[in-house]
Amino acid sequence: QITLKESGPTLVKPTQTLTLTCTFSGFSLSTSGVGVGWIRQSPGKALEWLALVYWDDDQRYSPSLKSRLTITKDTSKNQVGLTLTNVDPVDTATYYCTHTYSSNYFDYWGQGTLVTVSS
């Protein structure tokens, strides 16, 4: 059974760096074809893909946020991290961790974590 769970701060001040962790189970990020991605959703808005890391450490980023995002993986801990620098209130959103396997869709999602950016 595949599960993913996001963790991190619920409140971040503007200009600070947001660091989120996705802890997963039921699969290994060392298995060929596996990827873990981050997707966010601002309140009342649509889904926005942010970043994804593959089993071979190939990293993909949203072009509009690439300069501010870093995705990392720790295969031994079954974790994927996401950092977003210089946050702004527009970065207030629910951040979801997702799984993909040898495909271009996301078949498992975490419950999401709401992050508010406010002074």
Next chain:
Amino acid sequence: SYVLTQPPSVSVAPGQTARFTCGGHNIGSKTVHWYQQKPGQAPMLVVHDDTDRPSGIPERFAGSNSGTTATLTISRVEAGDEADYYCQVWHSGDLIWVFGGGTKLTVL
């Protein structure tokens, strides 16, 4: 970049058919995936690769894709189908995943 366009809302009575469109340049050449998101919940995959349903998704959910429009069709709509529906593609040109703006289904 690549843009997917979805109408903001669809309303149908119970038992009727709901259709959700997803438009994009030459979308017929891409594979389209659909997600259902109920209030307060994470999205859930309901159709992948244009027409395939994950295990557990009822046959009432059907996808199609041709030309400039992909469509998700829900037959015999139930009150429990009320949710937001998002289409998604992988854009090989920029190596990115793209979501549509979502369509809210209201069951009258």
